[in-house]
Amino acid sequence: MKVVIQRVKNASVNIAGKLYSSIEQGLLVLFCVEKGDNEEKLDWMVNKIISLRIFEDDELKMNRSVKDVNGQVLVVSQFTLAADCKKGTRPSFDNAEKPDVAETLYEKFVEKLSLSGITVKTGVFGAMMDVNLCNDGPVTFVVVK
Secondary structure: OEEEEEEEEEEEEEEOOEEEEEEOOEEEEEEEOEOOOOHHHHHHHHHHHHHOOOEEOOOOOEEEOOOOOOOEEEEEEOHHHHOEOOOOOOOEOOOEOOHHHHHHHHHHHHHHHHHOOOEEEEOOOOOOOEEEEEEEEEEEEEEEO
Protein backbone atom coordinates (compact mmCIF):
# COMPACT_ATOMS: atom_id res chain seq x y z
CA MET A 1 0.00 0.00 0.00
CA LYS A 2 1.37 3.37 -0.98
CA VAL A 3 0.10 6.88 -0.47
CA VAL A 4 1.37 10.28 -1.42
CA ILE A 5 0.23 12.84 1.11
CA GLN A 6 0.25 16.50 0.16
CA ARG A 7 -0.52 19.21 2.67
CA VAL A 8 -2.82 21.58 0.79
CA LYS A 9 -4.46 24.96 1.16
CA ASN A 10 -7.19 23.56 -1.11
CA ALA A 11 -7.70 20.74 -3.58
CA SER A 12 -10.39 19.58 -5.98
CA VAL A 13 -11.34 16.88 -8.46
CA ASN A 14 -13.00 17.62 -11.78
CA ILE A 15 -14.51 14.86 -13.90
CA ALA A 16 -15.57 15.51 -17.50
CA GLY A 17 -14.99 19.21 -16.96
CA LYS A 18 -17.26 19.48 -13.92
CA LEU A 19 -16.35 19.92 -10.25
CA TYR A 20 -16.86 16.62 -8.45
CA SER A 21 -15.45 17.40 -5.00
CA SER A 22 -13.24 19.88 -3.20
CA ILE A 23 -11.65 20.58 0.16
CA GLU A 24 -10.09 23.54 1.90
CA GLN A 25 -7.08 23.21 4.23
CA GLY A 26 -6.04 19.62 4.76
CA LEU A 27 -4.54 16.70 2.90
CA LEU A 28 -4.69 15.41 -0.64
CA VAL A 29 -4.09 11.66 -0.40
CA LEU A 30 -3.20 9.73 -3.55
CA PHE A 31 -3.99 6.12 -2.61
CA CYS A 32 -2.63 2.93 -4.19
CA VAL A 33 -3.40 -0.70 -3.40
CA GLU A 34 -0.74 -3.24 -4.29
CA LYS A 35 -0.93 -7.01 -4.48
CA GLY A 36 -1.01 -8.54 -1.01
CA ASP A 37 -2.41 -5.47 0.73
CA ASN A 38 -5.03 -6.18 3.38
CA GLU A 39 -7.14 -4.57 6.08
CA GLU A 40 -4.32 -4.69 8.63
CA LYS A 41 -2.19 -2.50 6.36
CA LEU A 42 -5.24 -0.35 5.72
CA ASP A 43 -5.79 0.28 9.44
CA TRP A 44 -2.11 1.17 9.87
CA MET A 45 -2.29 3.64 6.98
CA VAL A 46 -5.46 5.30 8.25
CA ASN A 47 -3.92 5.77 11.70
CA LYS A 48 -0.71 7.11 10.18
CA ILE A 49 -2.55 9.68 8.06
CA ILE A 50 -4.79 11.01 10.83
CA SER A 51 -1.90 11.14 13.31
CA LEU A 52 0.95 12.43 11.13
CA ARG A 53 2.08 15.75 12.56
CA ILE A 54 2.72 17.79 9.43
CA PHE A 55 0.90 21.04 10.17
CA GLU A 56 2.65 23.90 11.91
CA ASP A 57 1.98 24.86 15.51
CA ASP A 58 2.29 28.37 16.98
CA GLU A 59 6.11 28.02 16.93
CA LEU A 60 6.08 27.13 13.21
CA LYS A 61 7.13 23.53 13.87
CA MET A 62 5.36 20.60 12.23
CA ASN A 63 3.61 19.43 15.35
CA ARG A 64 -0.11 19.22 14.52
CA SER A 65 -2.13 16.57 12.71
CA VAL A 66 -4.94 17.03 10.21
CA LYS A 67 -7.36 16.38 13.09
CA ASP A 68 -5.66 19.02 15.25
CA VAL A 69 -6.20 21.70 12.60
CA ASN A 70 -9.74 20.54 11.70
CA GLY A 71 -8.49 19.85 8.20
CA GLN A 72 -10.23 17.92 5.48
CA VAL A 73 -8.98 15.02 3.36
CA LEU A 74 -9.43 14.45 -0.36
CA VAL A 75 -8.69 10.82 -1.33
CA VAL A 76 -7.94 9.99 -4.95
CA SER A 77 -7.27 6.45 -6.19
CA GLN A 78 -3.90 6.32 -7.94
CA PHE A 79 -2.88 2.86 -9.17
CA THR A 80 0.10 4.32 -11.01
CA LEU A 81 1.93 4.61 -7.67
CA ALA A 82 2.46 0.83 -8.02
CA ALA A 83 4.54 1.39 -11.15
CA ASP A 84 7.93 -0.22 -11.51
CA CYS A 85 10.11 1.98 -13.70
CA LYS A 86 13.41 0.14 -13.22
CA LYS A 87 13.55 -1.50 -16.65
CA GLY A 88 12.94 0.07 -20.02
CA THR A 89 10.89 3.16 -20.62
CA ARG A 90 7.38 1.82 -20.13
CA PRO A 91 6.27 1.42 -16.49
CA SER A 92 5.12 -1.99 -15.34
CA PHE A 93 1.96 -2.11 -13.26
CA ASP A 94 2.26 -5.81 -12.36
CA ASN A 95 2.32 -4.96 -8.66
CA ALA A 96 -1.01 -3.09 -8.75
CA GLU A 97 -3.90 -5.01 -7.21
CA LYS A 98 -6.83 -6.10 -9.38
CA PRO A 99 -9.38 -3.29 -9.70
CA ASP A 100 -12.23 -5.06 -7.87
CA VAL A 101 -10.03 -5.84 -4.83
CA ALA A 102 -8.42 -2.40 -4.91
CA GLU A 103 -11.78 -0.65 -5.08
CA THR A 104 -13.04 -2.55 -2.03
CA LEU A 105 -9.97 -1.52 -0.01
CA TYR A 106 -10.26 2.05 -1.31
CA GLU A 107 -13.86 2.26 -0.11
CA LYS A 108 -12.91 0.82 3.30
CA PHE A 109 -10.05 3.30 3.53
CA VAL A 110 -12.40 6.23 2.91
CA GLU A 111 -14.93 4.84 5.39
CA LYS A 112 -12.33 4.39 8.14
CA LEU A 113 -10.94 7.89 7.59
CA SER A 114 -14.49 9.26 7.84
CA LEU A 115 -15.13 7.34 11.08
CA SER A 116 -12.22 9.23 12.65
CA GLY A 117 -14.32 12.40 12.51
CA ILE A 118 -12.45 14.00 9.62
CA THR A 119 -14.36 15.41 6.64
CA VAL A 120 -13.40 13.17 3.73
CA LYS A 121 -14.11 13.79 0.07
CA THR A 122 -13.16 11.56 -2.85
CA GLY A 123 -12.64 11.25 -6.54
CA VAL A 124 -14.23 8.36 -8.45
CA PHE A 125 -12.35 5.06 -8.42
CA GLY A 126 -10.99 4.28 -11.88
CA ALA A 127 -12.21 7.51 -13.47
CA MET A 128 -10.12 9.96 -15.47
CA MET A 129 -9.87 12.95 -13.15
CA ASP A 130 -8.31 16.37 -13.20
CA VAL A 131 -6.84 16.90 -9.74
CA ASN A 132 -6.10 20.48 -8.77
CA LEU A 133 -4.27 21.57 -5.65
CA CYS A 134 -2.53 24.42 -3.95
CA ASN A 135 0.28 22.64 -2.12
CA ASP A 136 0.91 24.24 1.27
CA GLY A 137 4.64 24.49 1.69
CA PRO A 138 5.19 22.55 -0.51
CA VAL A 139 4.88 19.67 1.92
CA THR A 140 4.67 16.19 0.38
CA PHE A 141 5.27 12.74 1.89
CA VAL A 142 5.35 9.23 0.46
CA VAL A 143 4.20 6.56 2.91
CA VAL A 144 4.56 2.85 2.18
CA LYS A 145 3.24 -0.05 4.25
